[in-house]
Amino acid sequence: MVRGMRAWSDAQVEQCIGTLLRTGVMIAAAVVLFGGCLYVIRYGGALPAYRVFHGEPADLRSVTGIVHAALAVKSRGLIQLGLLLLIATPILRVVFSVLAFALQRDVTYVVVSLIVLAVLSYSLSGGGL
Amino acid sequence: MNVLAFTTIIGLCSLGVGFLGALTGLGGGVVIVPLLALGFGVDIRYAIGASLVAVIATSSGAAAAYVKEGFSNIRIGMFLEMATTFGALVGASLATGVSTGVIAIIFGAVLIYSAYLSGRPQPEQQSEAPPDGWATFFKMEAAYPGSEGLISYSVHAIPAGFSLMFVAGILSGLLGIGSGAVKVLAMDHIMRVPFKVSTATSNFMIGVTAAASAGLYLNRGYIDPGLAMPVMLGVLLGSLAGARVLPGAKTGALRLVFALVILGLGIEMIYNGFTGRF
Numbered sequence: 201m202v203r204g205m206r207a208w209s210d211a212q213v214e215q216c217i218g219t220l221l222r223t224g225v226m227i228a229a230a231v232v233l234f235g236g237c238l239y240v241i242r243y244g245g246a247l248p249a250y251r252v253f254h255g256e257p258a259d260l261r262s263v264t265g266i267v268h269a270a271l272a273v274k275s276r277g278l279i280q281l282g283l284l285l286l287i288a289t290p291i292l293r294v295v296f297s298v299l300a301f302a303l304q305r306d307v308t309y310v311v312v313s314l315i316v317l318a319v320l321s322y323s324l325s326g327g328g329l
Numbered sequence: 330m331n332v333l334a335f336t337t338i339i340g341l342c343s344l345g346v347g348f349l350g351a352l353t354g355l356g357g358g359v360v361i362v363p364l365l366a367l368g369f370g371v372d373i374r375y376a377i378g379a380s381l382v383a384v385i386a387t388s389s390g391a392a393a394a395y396v397k398e399g400f401s402n403i404r405i406g407m408f409l410e411m412a413t414t415f416g417a418l419v420g421a422s423l424a425t426g427v428s429t430g431v432i433a434i435i436f437g438a439v440l441i442y443s444a445y446l447s448g449r450p451q452p453e454q455q456s457e458a459p460p461d462g463w464a465t466f467f468k469m470e471a472a473y474p475g476s477e478g479l480i481s482y483s484v485h486a487i488p489a490g491f492s493l494m495f496v497a498g499i500l501s502g503l504l505g506i507g508s509g510a511v512k513v514l515a516m517d518h519i520m521r522v523p524f525k526v527s528t529a530t531s532n533f534m535i536g537v538t539a540a541a542s543a544g545l546y547l548n549r550g551y552i553d554p555g556l557a558m559p560v561m562l563g564v565l566l567g568s569l570a571g572a573r574v575l576p577g578a579k580t581g582a583l584r585l586v587f588a589l590v591i592l593g594l595g596i597e598m599i600y601n602g603f604t605g606r607f
Contacts, residue, residue, distance in 0.1 A: 210471075214403055218396030221536070225389040229565055236336075236558040244333035248555065250365075253372040255550030262548065279554035280547075283382050283561070287543045289389050290536035297407060308467065312407050316537065319414040323421070324544030 213300045217293055224289030228282045235270075235278025242275055262326070291320050332555065339369070340559035347387065347567025352574060353584040357564050358384040358507045359443055362436060363594040367601065371556065373429045377505030378551035381543045383564040384507045388536030390565050394572060398474070400529035405469050405484065405522065409494045410534055413512070414541035416498020421542035424503050425549060433602030436504050440595030443510045447588045463487035473526050482523050490520035502542035507535035 259265035260280050269277025294317045301309040330338075342364060343357075350357025358380055365376035395401055424432065464470065464484040472479040493515035497508040509531050516527035546552050 210403060211399060214396045214399075214401060217403070218392050221389040221392040225386055225565070229386070229562060232558055232561060235554070236562065239555060239558065240333055240336055243555070244331060244336075246332050248330070248332050248335045250369070250371040250375050250553065250556055253374050256553060257550075260554065261550050276554040279558045280552070283552060283554065283557055284547070286382060286385050286389070286561070287540050287547070290385060290540040294407075294410075294537060297403065306468075309404060309407060312411060312467075316407060316410045316414055319411075319418060320537070320541050320544065323414075323418055323541050324547075326545065326548035 213297075216300075217296060220296060221289055221293060224292065225286060228286035228289065231282030231285060232279050233282075235275050235280075235282060238273070238275035239279060263324070287324070291317070291324070294320060335369075336555070336559045339365070339556070340563040342368075343383065343560045343563025344567040347383075347564035347569075348571040348574075349567075349583070349587055350387075350564075351391075351568040351571025353447075353587045357387065357568060358505075358509075359440060359591065360594065361560060361564065362505060363440070363598055365556075365560075366433070367594070367597055373432060374424075374551050375553050375556055377424070377432075378546045378553065379557040379560040380505040381539050381546055382552060382557045382561045384501075384505070384539045385536050385543060386561050386565040387568045388507065388532055388539065390569055391532055391572060392536070395529040395532050398525075398529065400473050400525045401533050402469070402471050402522070402526055402530050403533070404467065404471070405516070405520075405526075406530045406533045408467050408469070409491065409512075409516075410537050412491045412494035413498035413501065413508075413534055413538040416495040416500075417502035417538050417541035418498075418545065420499035420502025420504075421545040422502075423499070424546075427503070430602045430605055432503065433598050435500075437595040437597070437599030437602060439500060439504060439506070439508075440591050440598060444588045444592035444595065446510050446514065447584060447591075461485050461487045471526075473523060480523070482526065485521045486519050490515045493519060498538055498541070501535075501538050502545075505539075505542070505546075507539060509535055 259269050260276060263284065266277055266280045266284055270281035294313055298310055298313040298317060301313055346357040346360050346364065361380040361383055362376045365371040365379065366373045461484060464487055469484040472481040497511035497515060500511060501508040512531040512534060513527045516522040516530065517524050
């Protein structure tokens with residue numbers, strides 16, 4: 201298997217990445233749709249309040265908070281989990297690129313991909329500049 | 330208007346925006362924020378959060394189609410993503426400090442610029458100049474399928490293109506858009522990458538760039554699930570449908586109308602930014 205992967209061409213890597221992205225976005229959309237249905241059923245009659253900015257509560261802002269809210273089958277937590285999966289998809293793509301370039305023994309691009317991954321991880325952990 | 334009606338209307342509007350964006354090639358992300366902010370009175374920060382999420386969905390959803398055609402160049406994309414992701418982080422950090430009026434004015438300027446760009450023809454330019462030393466080091470030369478077999482191309486002016494990509498990243502993070510127009514400009518006009526390769530590679534990069542700022546927006550509480558849900562689902566479905574209708578569709582007139590709509594929204598954003606409606 202390793203030998204087969206070593207022979208990967210750029211075109212094959214891209215093919216894989218395309219499938220990865222598409223699958224990721226479909227799973228994310230399904231989770232958002234499920235949470236969205238629950239949300240509309242539970243809060244359909246309430247009034248939306250987006251005119252004034254309040255910011256989201258803490259449990260819808262961090263990765264751990266969102267996972268807890270989703271596990272408790274809270275509709276807004278489930279939607280947020282779907283959105284988190286959506287954000288994770290391109291990040292996973294970069295992780296995949298690191299591996300693919302490593303198998304191609306392309307040290308330059310392993311470093312390039314790792315730099316991109318570092319910026320993404322820093323952002324998701326909530327670090328601003 | 331209750332949540333059920335609000336969600337339905339926003340979802341249908343997003344569906345239309347995603348459809349037109351894919352059909353005209355102008356992208357729908359740039360219209361979402363003005364639509365929510367001007368049309369529905371949503372605070373611009375919530376609108377930017379929802380738009381970012383929709384941008385990631387469209388980019389990832391369209392990736393499979395682009396990959397099949399073999400136009401995208403992952404090396405150019407990954408190299409330039411160093412600039413766009415860092416720019417996006419800077420832009421998203423700025424967004425929390427800059428007043429919403431200023432954001433609206435910058436947004437309006439970008440809209441007007443996008444409308445102007447879309448009105449111009451896109452010449453397929455090939456150059457005979459020797460490739461940049463950077464391009465050789467970073468192995469960016471490649472080939473793409475043309476009508477008569479593979480057409481090879483080289484890449485130029487890497488430092489200038491890289492700098493413009495940093496700006497594209499800042500705009501993406503600050504405004505919650507894909508900045509596709511600026512990305513294509515940097516690759517197409519400055520680095521002289523063939524237009525089809527620029528477009529496909531730009532689509533790839535948009536998702537990663539938007540993810541860099543989305544993490545920060547999520548942490549700052551700008552991404553509201555109730556609002557992002559209909560926007561993301563609507564734009565995603567609309568853009569997938571638009572991409573399916575695209576082959577064979579005559580989009581010349583539609584493109585012009587959409588460009589005029591973007592121009593109008595740009596002027597209205599600037600006007601509202603100056604009059605302090607945001």
